[in-house]
Amino acid sequence: MKEIDWNILGFHYTEPEYIVRAGFHDGVWEEPYATQDKYLHLHVSATCLQYGQEAFEGLKAFRGIDGKIRIFRWRENARRMARSAEGLYMKPVPEELFGKAIRLALEKNIDLVPPYGTGATLYFRPLLIGTTPRLGVGPGQDFEFIVIPSPIGPYYPGKFHCTTFVVNRHVDRAAPFGTGQFKVGGNYAASFRATEPAHAQGMDCLFLDARYHRYIDECSAANFIGIKKLKVESFQYEYLTPRSSAILPSITNDSLMTLAKEMGMKVTRRHIRLEELSEMSEAAACGTACVISPIDKVIDPERGKTYSFGAEPGPVLTELYHALKDIQYGRSEDRHHWCEVIEN
Numbered sequence: 001m002k003e004i005d006w007n008i009l010g011f012h013y014t015e016p017e018y019i020v021r022a023g024f025h026d027g028v029w030e031e032p033y034a035t036q037d038k039y040l041h042l043h044v045s046a047t048c049l050q051y052g053q054e055a056f057e058g059l060k061a062f063r064g065i066d067g068k069i070r071i072f073r074w075r076e077n078a079r080r081m082a083r084s085a086e087g088l089y090m091k092p093v094p095e096e097l098f099g100k101a102i103r104l105a106l107e108k109n110i111d112l113v114p115p116y117g118t119g120a121t122l123y124f125r126p127l128l129i130g131t132t133p134r135l136g137v138g139p140g141q142d143f144e145f146i147v148i149p150s151p152i153g154p155y156y157p158g159k160f161h162c163t164t165f166v167v168n169r170h171v172d173r174a175a176p177f178g179t180g181q182f183k184v185g186g187n188y189a190a191s192f193r194a195t196e197p198a199h200a201q202g203m204d205c206l207f208l209d210a211r212y213h214r215y216i217d218e219c220s221a222a223n224f225i226g227i228k229k230l231k232v233e234s235f236q237y238e239y240l241t242p243r244s245s246a247i248l249p250s251i252t253n254d255s256l257m258t259l260a261k262e263m264g265m266k267v268t269r270r271h272i273r274l275e276e277l278s279e280m281s282e283a284a285a286c287g288t289a290c291v292i293s294p295i296d297k298v299i300d301p302e303r304g305k306t307y308s309f310g311a312e313p314g315p316v317l318t319e320l321y322h323a324l325k326d327i328q329y330g331r332s333e334d335r336h337h338w339c340e341v342i343e344n
């Protein structure tokens, strides 16, 4: 395998040595196995290709300050993938099989875990696809579970910085009773018409609820967080995040809510009107990739409005960002047992 220069590793896919696979046929899951073959022999009428019967996940392993490897909250990813599978009439991957596959992918690619201090991590992309050939619309009964590991560079190669978000009322990511709560490919394909033009302008997208276009749903691949001061002159803050049936329950958001409560903040999940941004002192997107991506501005071109939060990340979100990263890198106590520590 060719040497990797960890310091120039970008935030994109790097080919792993091995992937891990396990098929589901005749009602039985195979034992997960590692293979160097990155291609599938797939029927052209497979339900994943014909009807989008596909779900995926994203999680990371970190090399800690003590040299040990920590896999962050993989059981939560396994449970979310099981919910996505059920949402698309697929066979859920049993939690223990999911964990076994992640550990095997790690073990077979152990040299791809970036060293501590580089900011790089080993990302895992678990994928579940329907493989039964079908031309009539309907779900299949055969599935393939695959774990694709890939080392990725730090999300912030320079300093922790802000991104601008734009609102688009002409493209909806997910319907109120659709598949937004599941991590399935169709949701992402549906958002490209909004995200690609935003990315071309160096921005990201903030999606509103599809029914009223009134409330904040989430960002294209991250949940939304807003920070409000409880009283004007106080240092008491409220952590606000949207309640919506159309958004993905983010594991990062769940972790940050726990940490925010421990820091004495009020944590509220409710419908958030777009105009409420003007009452917030800080705002951000959050997810596995970035942990926290602070927002400097939200632009609403249709209404001619811009909500500004300052050019630099605010103090509350910066503290939360470091608190979570400290747990992931073993620099602070993992009080909630979020990390599975792998001795190697």
Ligand SMILES: Cc1ncc(COP(=O)(O)O)c(C=O)c1O
Binding pocket: 058, 218, 219, 220, 221, 222, 223, 247, 248, 249, 250, 251, 252, 253, 286, 287, 288, 289
């Ligand atoms: C649509 C969407 N929302 C939120 C998230 C953040 O979820 P997590 O924190 O589990 O990565 C992601 C990323 O997985 C996402 O794709």
